[in-house]
Amino acid sequence: MHLIIRAVGAGAGMLPHLLAKNPNNLYDRMEKDARVRIVFTASSEEETEAVIFVTPDPVELVKGASSAHNDITQYINDREFVVSSLFCTYIRSALGTALNGKTKEAFRPWAGRQLVLELTFGPVASNLPDVALEGLFTALGYEVLLERGHAGYPFDLKSRSSVRYIRLKGMQTLQTALRQLFVLIPALDDYKHYYISDDEVDKIRRYGEGWLEDHPQRGLILKRTLRFAGAIRQYESLMSSGGHLEGTQAPDEVSREVAGEEALSLPGTTAAAEADADAAPKVRLNDLRYAAIADVVENLPLRRSIVDFGSGEGKLSARLSSVPGVREIKAVEPSAAAQLRAMDRFAKLEGKAGIQVPEPVTGSLFYYDESLRNKDVMILCEVIEHIDEYRLGRVMDTIFHEYTPGTLIITTPNKEYNEVYEMDQEEMRHGDHRFEWSREAFAAWCSRWTEAYNYSVRLSGIGGFAQDYGYPTQMAIFTKEDTLL
Numbered sequence: 134m135h136l137i138i139r140a141v142g143a144g145a146g147m148l149p150h151l152l153a154k155n156p157n158n159l160y161d162r163m164e165k166d167a168r169v170r171i172v173f174t175a176s177s178e179e180e181t182e183a184v185i186f187v188t189p190d191p192v193e194l195v196k197g198a199s200s201a202h203n204d205i206t207q208y209i210n211d212r213e214f215v216v217s218s219l220f221c222t223y224i225r226s227a228l229g230t231a232l233n234g235k236t237k238e239a240f241r242p243w244a245g246r247q248l249v250l251e252l253t254f255g256p257v258a259s260n261l262p263d264v265a266l267e268g269l270f271t272a273l274g275y276e277v278l279l280e281r282g283h284a285g286y287p288f289d290l291k292s293r294s295s296v297r298y299i300r301l302k303g304m305q306t307l308q309t310a311l312r313q314l315f316v317l318i319p320a321l322d323d324y325k326h327y328y329i330s331d332d333e334v335d336k337i338r339r340y341g342e343g344w345l346e347d348h349p350q351r352g353l354i355l356k357r358t359l360r361f362a363g364a365i366r367q368y369e370s371l372m373s374s375g376g377h378l379e380g381t382q383a384p385d386e387v388s389r390e391v392a393g394e395e396a397l398s399l400p401g402t403t404a405a406a407e408a409d410a411d412a413a414p415k416v417r418l419n420d421l422r423y424a425a426i427a428d429v430v431e432n433l434p435l436r437r438s439i440v441d442f443g444s445g446e447g448k449l450s451a452r453l454s455s456v457p458g459v460r461e462i463k464a465v466e467p468s469a470a471a472q473l474r475a476m477d478r479f480a481k482l483e484g485k486a487g488i489q490v491p492e493p494v495t496g497s498l499f500y501y502d503e504s505l506r507n508k509d510v511m512i513l514c515e516v517i518e519h520i521d522e523y524r525l526g527r528v529m530d531t532i533f534h535e536y537t538p539g540t541l542i543i544t545t546p547n548k549e550y551n552e553v554y555e556m557d558q559e560e561m562r563h564g565d566h567r568f569e570w571s572r573e574a575f576a577a578w579c580s581r582w583t584e585a586y587n588y589s590v591r592l593s594g595i596g597g598f599a600q601d602y603g604y605p606t607q608m609a610i611f612t613k614e615d616t617l618l
Contacts, residue, residue, distance in 0.1 A: 134189075134216045136224065136314070138307070139175075139182040139251040146178035148248070150240040151307045153230035154183070160227065166193035167223040187223045189213050215258045215296070218319040225315075232315070232340075234308040247304045252314065255280075255298030259321040260564035262557040265353075266297070269317055272349050275303040295564065312340040320357040323564070329360055334368050346372065418596050422514060422544055422606055423452045425595045429610060430510055431456050435539050438508040440465060441491070442498060443516035447475025450491040454482055462491035463505060469495070498528045501535060511538035515606075518545050518566045533586040541588070541611040544595065547572060550605045572603050579609045587614045 140148045149156045152171075160171035167189040175182040191213045212219060230236055234244040259266060267277045278300040305313075316337060337345070337358055345351060359365050430436050430453060437460045441450045444464035453462055464479075466472045472493050482490045496502050498513075498520070505511075511532065517525060532541060546562050548569040556562075561569050570578065572592075579590045588611045594604025 134187045134214060134220045136185040137253040140248045141180050142249045144243060144246060144248050145181045147240060147243040148181040151231050151236050151243060152183060153236060164223050164226055166190045169223055169227050171227060185224055187220055211258050215256050216254050216318055217322040217324055221315050221318055228311060231307050232311050244308055245306060247306050250305055250310055252301040252310060256296045257299055257321050258296050260295060260323060262559040265557055269350055270301055273313060275301040277301060316340050320354050323357050329364055334364055337368060338371050418605055422595050423449050426512060426514060426542055427452050427456055429542060433540055435509040439510045440505050440508050441512045445471045447478045449514055451478050454488050454491055459489045462489055463494045464491045465494045465496040467497045501531060506536055509539045511541045513543045515544055517543060518569055521567045529582055533582060539613050543609045544606050547603050547605055547607045549602045553599045553602050572607060575607050589614060
């Protein structure tokens with residue numbers, strides 16, 4: 134992970150002074166278990182270039198008492214390589230003088246002067262489409278160039294990698310340019326490695342002073358940096374009161390849903406409607422999915438045994454535990470961290486009347502488990518879109534040929550509905566989605582399996598209906614022909 138700062142023209146020779154770094158020496162320090170190095174590759178009155186390179190300790194990245202550190206998936210991530218909120222944390226101390234604009238007295242006038250700057254950083258792993266990413270910086274007066282690495286695969290993954298290198302060119306003071314990066318880099322990455330508290334709200338206020346208030350994508354930036362409605366309201370209150378932090382208000386205990394669509398607002402919403410929506414209890418799309426699946430299960434003639442594949446933290450399995458007639462629920466999940474949280478949830482169901490406590494099972498759709506055969510119901514709730522399309526056929530063959538459930542329930546996002554959320558055409562609802570299908574594509578895919586196996590299928594939707602776009606979630610209910618009455 135790196136950041137290159139290049140200044141050309143008048144004042145370029147002031148860059149080392151503004152950074153408080155000697156261009157003839159290598160800056161090499163350890164910061165929070167990461168090695169931070171700064172080297173000047175050019176240093177003259179006409180052109181100066183500083184390269185900031187960070188190498189985190191990959192072992193230290195996964196140490197700690199967090200419950201997330203319980204399985205091998207902690208080692209399968211990009212945090213060691215990408216420019217993110219971690220990167221900003223690593224370099225904050227090294228760039229402290231420039232961020233604060235408090236260079237030596239003799240050079241203080243240059244801290245407020247704009248320079249011709251070129252800022253290059255990456256790799257950035259962002260789920261934002263190119264047009265949205267570019268818009269964040271062009272609104273600040275920068276020319277933007279996006280570059281992607283090239284890698285050949287013997288099979289199709291995504292049409293393009295989400296990882297990009299970003300180059301910005303424009304006139305700006307070094308302090309403002311760095312503060313803009315310290316706000317926008319975490320917004321691009323959409324991942325925070327720390328708790329969002331009052332300090333974070335105040336940091337966004339300080340670093341955003343003079344540019345964030347008037348940014349056309351201000352709402353998106355706040356949503357992706359502060360995340361929580363309470364923290365965003367606290368920021369707005371802070372700005373309306375002249376930037377003075379009054380009291381302490383903890384962020385709302387509301388997190389973005391895995392699918393991401395609950396964090397997006399519908400177009401054409403008036404301020405009055407938003408106020409009414411805030412006053413009324415909000416029903417999350419995920420809750421609607423669980424309710425719809427539970428309703429389907431409750432109306433099945435055979436529902437004694439259930440397999441919930443990709444059960445995560447066990448919310449759906451817990452919801453199904455109270456459905457009359459259910460005698461067995463296997464909650465299958467590969468992540469030990471998620472399974473531990475599910476076990477805590479299931480433990481709270483122990484001893485309750487009319488409740489069938491789910492059984493946590495470590496497993497995956499890619500590993501056959503004899504104990505899951507011939508169950509009455511199998512559920513894949515928001516699972517298939519996380520699987521590469523070229524691997525999905527193998528999964529479905531295993532389900533229909535080996536597991537042979539009486540009923541198979543599948544839910545997946547409806548790509549057409551993304552337009553209602555004002556999402557870009559290339560954008561997906563979650564960074565881990567390998568695909569999202571239109572209603573026509575999903576129907577055609579479902580028909581493929583009814584033709585190959587002895588199943589019928591019924592399609593329906595979940596959530597608020599929008600004309601021309603359908604429902605946000607589409608659901609397929611496959612029924613084995615010999616179980617039909």
